[in-house]
Amino acid sequence: MRTAKLTTDGTITLKHVAALAGVSPITVSRALNKPDTVSDKLREKIERAVEQLGYVQNHVAGALASAGSNVIPVIVPSLSNTVFVEVVAGIQEIAQKTGYQLMLGNTDYDLDQECALVSTFLGWSPPGLIIAGMKHLERTHTLLKRYGKPVVEVMEYGAHPIDMNVGLSHYQAGEAMAKHLIERGYKQIVFVGCQLTADYRAWQRYKGMDRVLAKAGLTRRPPVALEQTSHVQVGGPALIDVLATQPDVDAIFFANDDLAVGAILRAQRDGIAIPGRVAIAGFNGLGLAELVMPALTTIVSPRMEIGRIAAQQLFDRLASRSPRRRRVDVSFELIARQST
Amino acid sequence: MRTAKLTTDGTITLKHVAALAGVSPITVSRALNKPDTVSDKLREKIERAVEQLGYVQNHVAGALASAGSNVIPVIVPSLSNTVFVEVVAGIQEIAQKTGYQLMLGNTDYDLDQECALVSTFLGWSPPGLIIAGMKHLERTHTLLKRYGKPVVEVMEYGAHPIDMNVGLSHYQAGEAMAKHLIERGYKQIVFVGCQLTADYRAWQRYKGMDRVLAKAGLTRRPPVALEQTSHVQVGGPALIDVLATQPDVDAIFFANDDLAVGAILRAQRDGIAIPGRVAIAGFNGLGLAELVMPALTTIVSPRMEIGRIAAQQLFDRLASRSPRRRRVDVSFELIARQST
DNA sequence: ATGAAAGCGCTAACAG
DNA sequence: CTGTTAGCGCTTTCAT
Numbered sequence: 001m002r003t004a005k006l007t008t009d010g011t012i013t014l015k016h017v018a019a020l021a022g023v024s025p026i027t028v029s030r031a032l033n034k035p036d037t038v039s040d041k042l043r044e045k046i047e048r049a050v051e052q053l054g055y056v057q058n059h060v061a062g063a064l065a066s067a068g069s070n071v072i073p074v075i076v077p078s079l080s081n082t083v084f085v086e087v088v089a090g091i092q093e094i095a096q097k098t099g100y101q102l103m104l105g106n107t108d109y110d111l112d113q114e115c116a117l118v119s120t121f122l123g124w125s126p127p128g129l130i131i132a133g134m135k136h137l138e139r140t141h142t143l144l145k146r147y148g149k150p151v152v153e154v155m156e157y158g159a160h161p162i163d164m165n166v167g168l169s170h171y172q173a174g175e176a177m178a179k180h181l182i183e184r185g186y187k188q189i190v191f192v193g194c195q196l197t198a199d200y201r202a203w204q205r206y207k208g209m210d211r212v213l214a215k216a217g218l219t220r221r222p223p224v225a226l227e228q229t230s231h232v233q234v235g236g237p238a239l240i241d242v243l244a245t246q247p248d249v250d251a252i253f254f255a256n257d258d259l260a261v262g263a264i265l266r267a268q269r270d271g272i273a274i275p276g277r278v279a280i281a282g283f284n285g286l287g288l289a290e291l292v293m294p295a296l297t298t299i300v301s302p303r304m305e306i307g308r309i310a311a312q313q314l315f316d317r318l319a320s321r322s323p324r325r326r327r328v329d330v331s332f333e334l335i336a337r338q339s340t
Numbered sequence: 341m342r343t344a345k346l347t348t349d350g351t352i353t354l355k356h357v358a359a360l361a362g363v364s365p366i367t368v369s370r371a372l373n374k375p376d377t378v379s380d381k382l383r384e385k386i387e388r389a390v391e392q393l394g395y396v397q398n399h400v401a402g403a404l405a406s407a408g409s410n411v412i413p414v415i416v417p418s419l420s421n422t423v424f425v426e427v428v429a430g431i432q433e434i435a436q437k438t439g440y441q442l443m444l445g446n447t448d449y450d451l452d453q454e455c456a457l458v459s460t461f462l463g464w465s466p467p468g469l470i471i472a473g474m475k476h477l478e479r480t481h482t483l484l485k486r487y488g489k490p491v492v493e494v495m496e497y498g499a500h501p502i503d504m505n506v507g508l509s510h511y512q513a514g515e516a517m518a519k520h521l522i523e524r525g526y527k528q529i530v531f532v533g534c535q536l537t538a539d540y541r542a543w544q545r546y547k548g549m550d551r552v553l554a555k556a557g558l559t560r561r562p563p564v565a566l567e568q569t570s571h572v573q574v575g576g577p578a579l580i581d582v583l584a585t586q587p588d589v590d591a592i593f594f595a596n597d598d599l600a601v602g603a604i605l606r607a608q609r610d611g612i613a614i615p616g617r618v619a620i621a622g623f624n625g626l627g628l629a630e631l632v633m634p635a636l637t638t639i640v641s642p643r644m645e646i647g648r649i650a651a652q653q654l655f656d657r658l659a660s661r662s663p664r665r666r667r668v669d670v671s672f673e674l675i676a677r678q679s680t
Numbered sequence: 681a682t683g684a685a686a687g688c689g690c691t692a693a694c695a696g
Numbered sequence: 697c698t699g700t701t702a703g704c705g706c707t708t709t710c711a712t
Binding site: 682684685686687688692693694695 | 697698699700701702703704705706707708709710711712
């Protein structure tokens with residue numbers, strides 16, 4: 001009732017502003033959207049009218065009439081994982097500065113859900129879209145291709161982006177860590193991660209590691225794939241479990257720093273020598289990694305930077321400046337500390 | 341050029357689907373939005389047409405015609421702070437399940453920015469809105485009131501919500517921690533936080549603590565307000581600094597667990613006895629808090645739950661079920677561990 | 681620099 | 697259960 005009344009007669013539209021200012025609606029529209037195309041006198045009058053009526057622009061109508069909005073969908077697989085949040089934060093930073101809004105979608109690592117989200121989001125006539133990952137359903141691909149506007153795939157760096165791509169090679173990251181561990185003399189290396197089927201980037205790191213192990217002629221162990229969602233709490237029990245079931249293991253490459261930090265903290269508590277009894281490595285480069293004892297060897301990925309670059313690429317294209325490069329490998333840095 | 345072409349003639353609309361299915365556009369609309377109001381036969385035919393043409397609903401047009409969208413704006417002061425992200429995740433969980441989309445805004449702890457965001461977001465005719473905090477500009481208040489649809493203010497629990505409110509009293513949380521510290525015999529207690537002017541909830545915790553200190557006749561110290569953004573990295577240096585400049589301090593109440601964990605990790609490294617030399621307490625109840633040594637005394641706030649409840653309240657109202665309560669105090673739990 | 685007319689794609693309201 | 701008519705509030709032409 002109340003809402004109905006509001007939308008029926010309470011709403012203040014361009015017309016009302018126009019009437020009060022004594023101009024035509026289109027002039028008000030211009031004054032609001034392209035201020036310099038309207039004379040100072042009228043603009044001031046209009047601004048006063050807007051203020052007086054408390055007019056709020058209806059972006060829905062605007063988007064329909066101009067067949068485009070300033071809302072950028074951002075699709076990520078999870079919000080419980082810091083990593084994606086940081087990417088979103090990076091995008092946000094640039095987007096908000098440039099006057100764009102973000103619409104947030106969460107796939108829960110489910111490609112069908114992802115496809116549904118893409119479809120819904122495209123219905124909002126966004127000027128572009130940012131999506132985590134390069135592995136999508138065929139249908140998602142088709143939707144995005146046909147859509148024909150800038151799309152940035154982030155997190156991974158891969159060969160055949162739909163449009164633009166900003167990320168790093170997780171496969172190479174895995175290789176790098178394996179090489180590092182081998183250099184330090186470890187021979188019985190195992191990969192531990194959570195939900196490895198869904199989190200295929202972690203899987204890629206495993207594969208990278210596995211390849212190096214194979215080439216070096218070292219024991220190739222199947223990855224330890226935990227069912228739970230990745231949490232700092234999970235690392236400790238995982239460490240204990242690996243040590244019990246595979247006592248000959250001398251190094252663990254955890255899928256991420258949360259797990260690795262959890263393991264180190266537990267080792268400390270239980271008096272397990274790191275790296276004496278077993279070496280521990282992580283991935284991400286969280287701030288925490290350098291604070292624990294021993295400090296954690298890890299691979300730093302520039303998450304927020306990925307977000308910033310992705311957004312920048314997108315906006316460059318929207319401003320019809322062509323982006324620097326269609327594909328950006330932000331790379332990574334292995335930081336060797338005391339835990340290995 | 342390419343995009344222009346796409347939007348000019350490449351776009352597939354309801355009409356096209358209707359034509360192909362041999363029905364009127366409104367029937368297609370109904371088949372898509374209220375499937376049970378259309379006969380099975382037609383619905384199937386329509387679905388096939390949709391599939392065949394790869395039709396994507398235009399939500400902008402839908403929202404304009406029906407004067408309402410299913411996009412819920414969520415406004416938070418920061419994305420770098422886990423706490424808000426968890427609330428957003430909670431909201432997301434419920435929203436996505438219910439078929440709503442989130443539009444994310446970040447105020448950077450700036451009330452003017454907040455007002456601008458509210459104004460923009462209202463232009464998208466959202467059915468409701470969720471915003472962190474209860475401290476807004478007068479103008480923001482007016483906008484939200486006049487808007488007349490469900491609004492949920494989250495994080496704090498306060499006396500005069502615009503509409504609905506889900507959160508906890510940070511003042512009481514501060515009191516609780518002060519009482520705990522006093523009970524354990526600490527007498528020289530100081531509060532340490534980052535950006536205390538912007539993060540007024542942390543300030544409220546300080547005030548709560550200060551009040552209890554005053555009542556107990558203990559030394560009241562000004563809070564240590566650090567300039568940097570709150571990070572686990574900041575905790576260590578802060579600890580060292582406090583110990584150097586206020587050597588008589590015997591307990592530190594950090595504004596959050598990140599800082600407190602950073603301090604504990606540093607203490608461990610430097611051989612500072614916790615709680616022997618100084619006791620340390622935090623706020624939030626991060627998973628990490630129980631893993632460090634000594635385990636951290638902290639106050640657990642149900643962040644994700646706040647998000648879930650807020651979303652639930654909102655959707656209850658949208659379904660014209662009136663929400664259970666207009667104001668929900670989710671409360672908090674003090675967990676005393678070894679660090680105090 | 682300003683205005684008039686037309687329509688974006690969809691759905692509310694009513695009719696059948 | 698299905699269709700017709702009208703219009704959401706704005707912006708895009710195209711004039712002036």
